[in-house]
Amino acid sequence: MNEYSETNGEQQENNEQLPKAIEESEKKADENKPLSDREVMEHTANIWQYTEIIDDGTEMHNEFHEKFSKTAFGNIIGARVRGKAHKHNGTNCDDYFETAFTEDFAAAVVCDGAGSQRLSRIGSRVSAESAANYLKDNLSELFSKDISIKDRLCADISSEEFMSACGSIALLVQNSAREALKAQNDELSRLENDERYLNVLGRKPVISDMSTTFLAAVVVPLGDGKERFIACVQIGDGCICALDTKENGERSVKLMGEADSGKFSSETVFLSQNTVSDAAIASKTRVSRGNSDIIMLMTDGVADDYFPAAPMMQRLYIDLCLNGILPMSGGEETPKAPAPISYPAVSAERQSVSLQYAKQLAEDASTESMKALWEKRDMLGAYSLGAYGISLGEKPEERLRVWLDNYNERTSFDDRTLVIIDLKDRNKDV
Amino acid sequence: MSDYLRRLPVYLLLDCSGSMTGEPIEAVKQGLKTLLSELKSDPQALETAYLSIITFDSTARQICPLTELFSFKEPQISAGGATALGGALKVLAECIKNEVRISTKEQKGDWKPLVFIMTDGAPTDDIDEGINALKQVSAGNIIACAAGANANTEPLKKITNNVLMMNNLTTGDMAQFFAWVSSSVKLSSKSVDAKPGEAVVLPPPPQGFVIVP
Numbered sequence A: 001m002n003e004y005s006e007t008n009g010e011q012q013e014n015n016e017q018l019p020k021a022i023e024e025s026e027k028k029a030d031e032n033k034p035l036s037d038r039e040v041m042e043h044t045a046n047i048w049q050y051t052e053i054i055d056d057g058t059e060m061h062n063e064f065h066e067k068f069s070k071t072a073f074g075n076i077i078g079a080r081v082r083g084k085a086h087k088h089n090g091t092n093c094d095d096y097f098e099t100a101f102t103e104d105f106a107a108a109v110v111c112d113g114a115g116s117q118r119l120s121r122i123g124s125r126v127s128a129e130s131a132a133n134y135l136k137d138n139l140s141e142l143f144s145k146d147i148s149i150k151d152r153l154c155a156d157i158s159s160e161e162f163m164s165a166c167g168s169i170a171l172l173v174q175n176s177a178r179e180a181l182k183a184q185n186d187e188l189s190r191l192e193n194d195e196r197y198l199n200v201l202g203r204k205p206v207i208s209d210m211s212t213t214f215l216a217a218v219v220v221p222l223g224d225g226k227e228r229f230i231a232c233v234q235i236g237d238g239c240i241c242a243l244d245t246k247e248n249g250e251r252s253v254k255l256m257g258e259a260d261s262g263k264f265s266s267e268t269v270f271l272s273q274n275t276v277s278d279a280a281i282a283s284k285t286r287v288s289r290g291n292s293d294i295i296m297l298m299t300d301g302v303a304d305d306y307f308p309a310a311p312m313m314q315r316l317y318i319d320l321c322l323n324g325i326l327p328m329s330g331g332e333e334t335p336k337a338p339a340p341i342s343y344p345a346v347s348a349e350r351q352s353v354s355l356q357y358a359k360q361l362a363e364d365a366s367t368e369s370m371k372a373l374w375e376k377r378d379m380l381g382a383y384s385l386g387a388y389g390i391s392l393g394e395k396p397e398e399r400l401r402v403w404l405d406n407y408n409e410r411t412s413f414d415d416r417t418l419v420i421i422d423l424k425d426r427n428k429d430v
Numbered sequence B: 001m002s003d004y005l006r007r008l009p010v011y012l013l014l015d016c017s018g019s020m021t022g023e024p025i026e027a028v029k030q031g032l033k034t035l036l037s038e039l040k041s042d043p044q045a046l047e048t049a050y051l052s053i054i055t056f057d058s059t060a061r062q063i064c065p066l067t068e069l070f071s072f073k074e075p076q077i078s079a080g081g082a083t084a085l086g087g088a089l090k091v092l093a094e095c096i097k098n099e100v101r102i103s104t105k106e107q108k109g110d111w112k113p114l115v116f117i118m119t120d121g122a123p124t125d126d127i128d129e130g131i132n133a134l135k136q137v138s139a140g141n142i143i144a145c146a147a148g149a150n151a152n153t154e155p156l157k158k159i160t161n162n163v164l165m166m167n168n169l170t171t172g173d174m175a176q177f178f179a180w181v182s183s184s185v186k187l188s189s190k191s192v193d194a195k196p197g198e199a200v201v202l203p204p205p206p207q208g209f210v211i212v213p
Helices: A001-007 A007-018 A016-031 A038-045 A084-089 A119-143 A150-153 A161-192 A194-200 A276-283 A300-306 A309-322 A367-375 A396-406 B022-040 B043-048 B084-100 B128-135 B153-159 B171-193
Strands: A066-070 A076-081 A095-101 A107-110 A215-221 A226-233 A241-244 A251-253 A283-289 A294-298 A339-345 A352-355 A416-422 B008-015 B050-057 B058-067 B114-119 B141-147 B160-168 B209-213
Touching: A007 A119, A016 A276, A016 B153, A038 A339, A038 B050, A066 A396, A076 A095, A076 A107, A076 A396, A076 B114, A084 A095, A084 B043, A095 A416, A107 A119, A107 A161, A107 A294, A107 A416, A119 A150, A119 A276, A150 A161, A161 A215, A161 A226, A161 A276, A161 A283, A161 A300, A215 A294, A226 A241, A226 A294, A241 A283, A241 A300, A241 A309, A241 B058, A251 A283, A251 A309, A251 B058, A276 B008, A294 A309, A300 A416, A352 A396, A396 A416, B008 B084, B008 B171, B022 B050, B022 B058, B022 B160, B022 B171, B043 B171, B050 B084, B058 B084, B084 B114, B114 B153, B128 B153, B141 B153, B141 B171, B153 B160, B171 B209
Parallel strands: B008 B050, B008 B114, B114 B141, B141 B160
Antiparallel strands: A066 A076, A076 A416, A095 A107, A107 A215, A215 A226, A226 A283, A241 A251, A241 A294, A294 A416, A339 A352, B050 B058, B160 B209
8 A cells, every 4th residue: 555655756746845745744644544434524515415306297205204293102203304315416305204193003104215216206105105094094993893902912922812912913014015015006007107207217117116115113002001012014124123211231122123135235125026925024024012112113324324223223312312302311411522513404505503423422333332322321411402502493303304314424325214103201291 | 434334345457568558558547537536526426435446467466455535545557568357357356355345234235346447458367267256256346448459358248248448548538438437436326225236327438439249
């Protein structure tokens, strides 16, 4: 590596002017040191462009979407934002999410349309909407007809009662994926002869144009409200995670799915006839009963920034608390350094947005440091945006959206979607 | 650089044999300069792309290890000797094995490497061994460019299906080649959210370049 820097012609030219030579060699020394991720991002922050979505006559997606639901047992907070790469290149946000609830359950569906497919944003929208509707209708019916189901979900985990109740709900979650695929086919037949789509694609649209990942979760609070039953299906990348924020160490993180990724990055699978077949979907289904109080579903735009998910989902939770999206226990005293970090937003206004990063508070990026930080999770109030007198918005869903839209990680420029089912705070008003 | 960073590795294999002496090698140097400044103006490439250069004459060597664009310094290159393309492929296989990270439970893998080969002649060593070595690693997407009238496309077609032919070895043609490399890297760094094992989408080759069928 030094072979060529020593014989660098420019350096020799400057040898006669001593001060300049020193400056140059200092610069050279600096150049030998790789830049930190933050230094790189400080530079690139100014070259990201904001480009509006180009209207070609086909379905356009909003820049972002946010949704808040207050249920009898907790809150559902969701938001999706258009990724920096999509903003830079003037393309649509391909992510979509939908949520549903009754007094018995909460359900969330998150989809990430394939970046390489031209109509994947439509695939993700119809998949999320149809699956959430399906879950709402069919779970409501199940709970009204099968009145003992909640009691059976509380039964011994190895008992037949539990297994049958668990099976009924898991089957509905699996069927919601099938329903989503059906909705894609219905949408396809609607668009097939639409001239605008024929023009944009130069051919008839096909089902693979709508390729999307599919993540669905159903949460049923049980008995005294402490235990929860969770059933999930995850097809493709992203992450579904159940956190028990009262638990220490590794036991607090439960991963409710697996990203089917290949050898190299970005090799993943999508919702398809193959992936919803009985055998395939069984391996993508997870159920759990326990004390988890935060359930999160996210596309890879967020999940990749918190890798490996165990234990980094703990860091995600701390980031949500530090930035005022989830309540911070631990008080907001006098602010303590390190202060929040500001970057210009990739928007038409380019306003500066300050955010706090749990990363800053951990000694390094290792899992050991993460463990140490998790132990201190209830004592971090002094680092929060609140302690610094900063608020990302009036409502939690707005704060989530602003945070998703502005947190900076190197090489993270995909669409971001996060849905949080927060069972932690069920007795308090937000 | 954090351990969890997902990189787009880009390898340039450059022919520095005797026939490249004079205008061709100067054009390569100039092309590299332009390539770097082009890529440095693109935020996605800047955050993602890592560049390495392997040169070959009578032997082959990696003169720049896989380095991020900010820290990348233009190497000193000169022409002379034979055309050890086979050796260069072996060096490439070794570098990919050592430098490119594969996804595991604990580690995010890099994107598939993007490899550009530029040669103006016919290999003077055995390339089959190099091709075999490459098969042992996932080399990703390889684009070979046969530059000038004396370049032989046959051995290149054994390496990859993506073979381009550049008719002349002038400064202008070389500049076009590097501009095309630059837009290919930019396009790849943009499509890094593209999903499973599809063929890499490259911009159309510049004028005067022919795609060898």
